[in-house]
Amino acid sequence: MLGTPLAKDGSILLRILLVVVVLLVGSSGLVESGIGVNWGTLSLHKMSPTTVVNLFKDNKIEKVKLFEADPDSMKALMGSGIEVMVGIPNDMLPLLSTSTSAADLWVSQNVSRYMVKGGANIKYVAVGNEPFLASYSGQYQSYVVPALMNLQQSMAKANLAGIIKLVVPCNADAYESSLPSQGAFRPELTQIMTQLVSFLSSNGSPFVVNIYPFLSLYGNSDFPQDYAFFEGTTHSVTDGPNVYYNAFDGNFDTLVSALSKIGYGQMPIIVGEVGWPTDGAISANLSAARAFNQGLINHVLGNKGTPLRPNVPPADIYLFSLLDEGAKSILPGNFERHWGIFSFDGQAKYSLNLGNGLLRNAKDVEYLPSRWCVADPSKDLSTVADHFKLACIYADCTTLNYGGSCNEIGAKGNVSYAFNSYYQLLKQNEKSCDFDGLGMVTFLDPSIGECRFLVGTTNVKSSGFSLHGRLVIVLLLIFWVSWIHIV
Numbered sequence: 001m002l003g004t005p006l007a008k009d010g011s012i013l014l015r016i017l018l019v020v021v022v023l024l025v026g027s028s029g030l031v032e033s034g035i036g037v038n039w040g041t042l043s044l045h046k047m048s049p050t051t052v053v054n055l056f057k058d059n060k061i062e063k064v065k066l067f068e069a070d071p072d073s074m075k076a077l078m079g080s081g082i083e084v085m086v087g088i089p090n091d092m093l094p095l096l097s098t099s100t101s102a103a104d105l106w107v108s109q110n111v112s113r114y115m116v117k118g119g120a121n122i123k124y125v126a127v128g129n130e131p132f133l134a135s136y137s138g139q140y141q142s143y144v145v146p147a148l149m150n151l152q153q154s155m156a157k158a159n160l161a162g163i164i165k166l167v168v169p170c171n172a173d174a175y176e177s178s179l180p181s182q183g184a185f186r187p188e189l190t191q192i193m194t195q196l197v198s199f200l201s202s203n204g205s206p207f208v209v210n211i212y213p214f215l216s217l218y219g220n221s222d223f224p225q226d227y228a229f230f231e232g233t234t235h236s237v238t239d240g241p242n243v244y245y246n247a248f249d250g251n252f253d254t255l256v257s258a259l260s261k262i263g264y265g266q267m268p269i270i271v272g273e274v275g276w277p278t279d280g281a282i283s284a285n286l287s288a289a290r291a292f293n294q295g296l297i298n299h300v301l302g303n304k305g306t307p308l309r310p311n312v313p314p315a316d317i318y319l320f321s322l323l324d325e326g327a328k329s330i331l332p333g334n335f336e337r338h339w340g341i342f343s344f345d346g347q348a349k350y351s352l353n354l355g356n357g358l359l360r361n362a363k364d365v366e367y368l369p370s371r372w373c374v375a376d377p378s379k380d381l382s383t384v385a386d387h388f389k390l391a392c393i394y395a396d397c398t399t400l401n402y403g404g405s406c407n408e409i410g411a412k413g414n415v416s417y418a419f420n421s422y423y424q425l426l427k428q429n430e431k432s433c434d435f436d437g438l439g440m441v442t443f444l445d446p447s448i449g450e451c452r453f454l455v456g457t458t459n460v461k462s463s464g465f466s467l468h469g470r471l472v473i474v475l476l477l478i479f480w481v482s483w484i485h486i487v
């Protein structure tokens, strides 16, 4: 098409030049990575989905990954233009792998209904979340490829197959090796990975991997700390002609090698989760999280790629995570509730530049009144143990443990922290600060140094006045107007 008008003057040179320019522009477009963010919703103090979507917009974050098709989140994303990767939880895989009608229903209820004019911009469906995780002992792995096949057919029936790609986020524990060039999938996964990757490839889908240098450092006392970051290391890894200066690149290239080994060395890769927590372990702190995330973003946006994929950075990366989630399981460790780049209420924890300016806080977050519940200093706390335990089962007390930001506030401080967390969780309900007379409400912020005693948020939508408030104002106005008339 482009050649037609030029063909008249016969300038072959010009045509070649044009093709070269088009190729250059096209290929530089291909290596541009996007920075997205995971939005998990296992929070104890839920923010309104509209406020969260505004937080995405204000920070110009154009890609979001959801762990499931939560209707409230999906509705809030409609019309925003934000690219969505929406997940299917592992426990749905058995059903979706055996029932085509269940797959059809999932697609119609959780994808098609949002793919309307002014709807959600769904780009990927993530089938399962780390279904091959070694700690699952294989319980999901046989369902993955059959579920993919069923869902692909459902997508085709819904005329969405060309628009939305199916992917399977895998934990980096699906492959292993001490040297990147020797990377291979775990032997028991070789066959399934070959099927999976061939399916992905035939549909033009990328491989999605979650990479966590933090967990390598946390789980292995021999792991050289500076190799987890991006600022140069005294422990570089030499692998034949290649030298690795950070764990992220080493891990990424281990995957590239594993893919090459099964014949798909060129497959595009998306990093579905990557990040650093800020609390609940010694190496989980604000300065480490900032250093890691900023180093990673600069590294990826620098388009340098890795030794095995020079100048080809990951297609996209999704930071883990947007907000702290106080209701997450702490089986992996106390840090698990502290992955947010924002705290539970959408406030930036540290300055971070995602490529277009520093993080901006969420606007219009509605807080409960400024009051806290603490241990009454005049009371004997010898019988408090059961109250403490119970409060911390419901509320989040992870920061009190070793390595946490509140680990050094003393025994009484511990009790107050637990009381307050519970009180805020119950929306400052009067009775929730009783604890058999051991608790008391205070209007002085009991926070000590880095240890923050939180104030909860309300569930009220951020719309200024409540209906009730507006009604009162209208009544007052009517009263005022009629009063003037009487006078």
Ligand SMILES: *[C@@H]1O[C@H](CO)[C@@H](O)[C@H](O)[C@H]1NC(C)=O
Residues within 6 Å of the ligand: 068, 069, 070, 088, 089, 102, 105, 106, 109, 110
């Ligand atoms: C749609 O997704 C939600 C959230 O994961 C799930 O609860 C629901 O069962 C799904 N709908 C169908 C028809 O599978």
Ligand SMILES: *[C@@H]1O[C@H](CO)[C@@H](O)[C@H](O)[C@H]1NC(C)=O
Residues within 6 Å of the ligand: 225, 282, 283, 284, 285, 287, 288
């Ligand atoms: C924060 O974590 C880093 C990285 O693991 C560690 O070197 C540093 O000592 C930690 N800082 C504090 C104040 O604990």
Ligand SMILES: *[C@@H]1O[C@H](CO)[C@@H](O)[C@H](O)[C@H]1NC(C)=O
Residues within 6 Å of the ligand: 400, 401, 402, 407, 409, 410, 411, 414
């Ligand atoms: C406070 O509680 C944490 C977590 O239960 C515990 O590790 C710490 O030792 C406690 N501090 C005191 C002084 O009792």
